Amino acid sequence: MTGTNSRRIDLPLIDHHCHGVVDTELSEDEFRSLATESDWPGPAGTDSLDSPFGLAVRRICAPVLGLEPLVPIDEYIAQRRNVGAAEANRLLLRSTGTSDYLLDTGIPDTRLLDPAAMAACAGARTREIVRIERVAENLASESTAAGFVSKLPETLAARSRKAVGLKSIIAYRHGLDIPAERPTGRDALKAADEWFRAAEMTGMFRITDPVLLRFGLWAGIDIGLPIQLHTGYGDGDIELFRADPSLLTPLFHATRSLGVVFMLLHCYPFVREAGILAQIFPHVYLDVGLVSHYLGPGSGTAVRQAMEIAPFSKILYSSDSYGLGEHYAVSAANWRTSFAVLMDEWVGSGWATPGDAERIASMVASNNAKRVYKLDTQG
Numbered sequence: 001m002t003g004t005n006s007r008r009i010d011l012p013l014i015d016h017h018c019h020g021v022v023d024t025e026l027s028e029d030e031f032r033s034l035a036t037e038s039d040w041p042g043p044a045g046t047d048s049l050d051s052p053f054g055l056a057v058r059r060i061c062a063p064v065l066g067l068e069p070l071v072p073i074d075e076y077i078a079q080r081r082n083v084g085a086a087e088a089n090r091l092l093l094r095s096t097g098t099s100d101y102l103l104d105t106g107i108p109d110t111r112l113l114d115p116a117a118m119a120a121c122a123g124a125r126t127r128e129i130v131r132i133e134r135v136a137e138n139l140a141s142e143s144t145a146a147g148f149v150s151k152l153p154e155t156l157a158a159r160s161r162k163a164v165g166l167k168s169i170i171a172y173r174h175g176l177d178i179p180a181e182r183p184t185g186r187d188a189l190k191a192a193d194e195w196f197r198a199a200e201m202t203g204m205f206r207i208t209d210p211v212l213l214r215f216g217l218w219a220g221i222d223i224g225l226p227i228q229l230h231t232g233y234g235d236g237d238i239e240l241f242r243a244d245p246s247l248l249t250p251l252f253h254a255t256r257s258l259g260v261v262f263m264l265l266h267c268y269p270f271v272r273e274a275g276i277l278a279q280i281f282p283h284v285y286l287d288v289g290l291v292s293h294y295l296g297p298g299s300g301t302a303v304r305q306a307m308e309i310a311p312f313s314k315i316l317y318s319s320d321s322y323g324l325g326e327h328y329a330v331s332a333a334n335w336r337t338s339f340a341v342l343m344d345e346w347v348g349s350g351w352a353t354p355g356d357a358e359r360i361a362s363m364v365a366s367n368n369a370k371r372v373y374k375l376d377t378q379g
Helices: 028-034 052-064 073-083 085-094 115-122 132-140 145-159 185-202 210-223 245-255 271-280 296-306 325-348 354-372
Strands: 013-018 098-104 125-131 165-168 227-231 262-266 284-286
Touching: 013 262, 013 325, 013 354, 028 073, 052 073, 052 085, 052 296, 052 325, 073 085, 085 115, 085 325, 098 115, 098 354, 115 125, 125 132, 132 145, 132 165, 132 185, 132 210, 145 185, 145 210, 165 210, 185 210, 210 227, 227 245, 245 262, 245 271, 262 271, 271 284, 271 296, 296 325, 325 354
Parallel strands: 013 098, 098 125, 125 165, 165 227, 227 262, 262 284
Antiparallel strands: none
């Protein structure tokens, strides 16, 4: 990581929230689809890669695949096809300097590499983050309503025995404006009965009931592993105003003394709100993943906002990469550049010593994740 004063900080990253890459050959349309959070194709005359992320791919990823920086995007896609998806992913992932990936395995996309395959591709360690809602849906598909309510806590505990953390997408399925209290067993059973009756008609178990979502979240809280919570920007399922992490304030009050920690993921455009929560509540942390690649040359804005008020010990690096090795490469390069520029400014203006800058960068890049996820104690 090179700063504006040529002071170099080479740090291994721990990507504490990400997903697998697609290791099959992609058509141009498939590549463009994975290059945006939108679920729908754009209108004629638009291109998802004529965007900040597209600029970043041309600037950062093109040289990794043997091209000059800023070649036209069509030339880049053609070269990616020539190199092959597996080799492109290998080159892009290994360009990031990432030592550990914590993979959320809850997306039901069979094209994605699993943790073992990701480790081989990236030449790095991988560990699993278990998605609560996926466990709940799988259990429901082979259970009764009463069996679901009685078995979910033990099933989630068993499924996460080798994991380093849990993840909830309650922001997608309902919103973060939820009561803080644990649902009663009676309320959970009533909601489960209604869910199972609806599933008989639709043939699909997709958990959206706020009572059942809270029931699953509290089952995760009881396990004691760090819980990642999607907040802010996401795909078309998100109602953005309901993904503001400040809506979780009552829950954070209710859980402050329970020994569980919450990781606020992404946070954009609510980065400052997340930073305030991380300062106030001892068990709340944040990152600015996802926008570390989608903001392209503007990603420094999110990095700076994350560093405004939260303690440095409460901020983590993540990419939230999904599908494309380009997401990983752009996120890592953008974070390194943005963080180095910020640290050089602090040192140059007398706000920090070079030693301070090195220590802070190491905390955010990897040391905070090692501590919170207890990675040094994992096999």
